[in-house]
Amino acid sequence: MxxxxxxxxxxxxxxxxxxxxxxxxxxxxxxxxxxxxxxxxxxxxxxxxxxxxxxxxxxxxxxxxxxxxxxxxxxxxxxxxxxxxxxxxxxxxxxxVVADHKLTAHVPLHFINAETAPAVKQQGGEVSHTISEVEVSCLPKDLPEFIEVDLAKVEIGQTVHLSDLAVPAGVELVALAHGNDLAVANIHASRVKEEGAE
CATH class of the missing domain: 2.40.240.10 (Ribosomal Protein L25; Chain P)
Structure with missing residues (x-):
């Protein structure tokens, strides 16, 4: 479109x-x-x-x-x-862009539910983004405007990888297709808390 x-x-x-x-x-x-x-x-x-x-x-x-x-x-x-x-x-x-030919493009990642995730809101964790966009391969009609990364259920110490993302039908993540399951984001314990504990 x-x-x-x-x-x-x-x-x-x-x-x-x-x-x-x-x-x-x-x-x-x-x-x-x-x-x-x-x-x-x-x-x-x-x-x-x-x-x-x-x-x-x-x-x-x-x-x-x-x-x-x-x-x-x-x-x-x-x-x-x-x-x-x-x-x-x-x-x-x-x-x-040719309608019936697959294209590759970089699509931004939109991180959602970061502030309301229990690991952040209740446990004081901090979110780190490893990458902010991904390269996709798809037909022009299937090209997404962005891909969401839902952090609602991510726990402290847990990392979100490309394989965890919900990708629209007809869209392939190029890195994943080449066997690279890259880290996208993680939630880690707050450094302030760690220093206080020491």
């Missing part, structure tokens, strides 16, 4: 110098679209539109409609290069 759209222009002036001029003089972000059965295409985007788009976490795990010269390309954000100090986008890479 497409919820996001950006207007883009075909870019013929290529190279680092051209990209610098785009950013400095026209307030544009140079970008490239890859994948599908087409050749890579160089485009430029309005910097303010890109900034507004990426304010929304969901933009990174949703199909985006790129309107280019009267045609529409459906894409996912593959990578963003940001300014090291000012955090604005210097360059963007997009990958084309």
């Amino acid at each position: 497409i919820e996001f759209a950006l207007n883009a222009e075909v870019r013929s002036d290529l190279g680092k110098g051209a990209s610098r001029r785009l950013r400095r003089n026209a307030n544009l972000v140079p970008a490239v679209i890859y994948g599908g059965d087409k050749a890579p295409q160089s485009i430029s985007l309005q910097a303010n539109e890109v900034a507004k788009l990426i304010e929304n976490e969901a933009a990174f795990s949703h199909v985006i409609a790129l309107n280019i010269a009267g045609a529409t390309e459906t894409v996912l954000i593959k990578a963003l290069q940001r300014h090291p100090a000012k955090s604005f986008v210097l360059h963007a890479d997009f990958v084309r």
Whole structure:
């Protein structure tokens, strides 16, 4: 489902110098679209539109409609290069979405019930997040906006792994498929309590 759209222009002036001029003089972000059965295409985007788009976490795990010269390309954000100090986008890479081809994308994790979990609320445990997003493989129609990590029943000293997550139908966790059952989060005893006990 497409919820996001950006207007883009075909870019013929290529190279680092051209990209610098785009950013400095026209307030544009140079970008490239890859994948599908087409050749890579160089485009430029309005910097303010890109900034507004990426304010929304969901933009990174949703199909985006790129309107280019009267045609529409459906894409996912593959990578963003940001300014090291000012955090604005210097360059963007997009990958084309093909309806019947599986894609891989990074999806954020949303941690729920952390404050109300008995291990936290009653026993004073502290939650640690090991990772904040996961790479998934699925068809475009099955791409989730996020995956929930429910901490309600996690006990002190217990770790939540990828294999513990409830993943939507049709969605595969890439690390798990490769045999890596990564730790996602854990609840541990409060350091303040430990020091007090000593």
